[in-house]
Amino acid sequence: MISYDLKGKTALVTGGASGIGFATARMLSKFGATVAVNFLADDPRGPQAVNRLVDEGGKAIVAPGSVGDAGTAARMVLKAIDELGRLDLLFNNAGTPGTRRRIPPPELGSITEELWSQLLETNLLGVFRCSKAAAPALKSAGGAIVNTASIAGLGRAGSSLAYSATKSGVVSLTQNLARALGPEVRVNAIAPGAVDSSWMVEWTNEERQQSIERALLKRRCQPDDLAEVVLFLGFGAAMVTGQTITVDGGLTL
Secondary structure, eight states: OOEEEEEETTTEETTTTHHHHHHHHHHHHTTOOOEEEEEEOOOOOOHHHHHHHTTTOOEEEEOOOTTTSSSHHHHHHHHHHHHHHHEEEEEEEEOOOOOOSOOOOOOGGGGOOOHHHIIIIIIIIHHHHHHHHHHHHHHHTTTTTEOOOOOGTTTTTOOOOHHHHHHHHHHHHHHHHHHHHTTTTTEEEEEOOOSSSOOOOOHHHHHHHHHHHSSTSSSSOHHHHHHHHHHHHHHSOTTTSSSSEEEETTOOO
């Protein structure tokens, strides 16, 4: 693992209470950054995550609020920046599949207007809202944005066709935010494959085993595998912007 000296640096991690978000917040904290951890206001895992980071010797603050609501998202970002004092990294990780079971593409009848609205508001518009609100502070700091896309947004079937469409949108939005915010701010994305983390979609043991067998590295990604790439894109990779980095152990190959 690459080591970073992040003392004096700050980060806002949306969807930071568990999984990839928490692993990234923890890694940022380990290297000295002060981290604002975003989570839904009624999620008890949020304060627990912040307390854990502090107990481990890190600096972290709570940043509750739904990125799926325009006013709430902007207020959450601005309040977090105010408390942090500056912003060096925005990790737009919050997202939802909107379903507990995978909806195969032929099941069009299961793709409702409500599902589309929820996924668009959270997975795509949430990325834009937080990035827009954070842009002035990130420009001032010469910071970076990293978005969580998915291999589902790169032509693979995800938990639903609506989910895949929103993640394709994140890939495109990443490119255009890079155009909008350069040269001061770099904007990139990660595209996770099969990840062992808490997630609403209930995968069977057979499906998990198949994802291991199909991956060239013969294992599923762990949240820390993604966190390493987020830190690289956030605080290394000085000439990388507008890119989506696939992190899937060779699953899509």
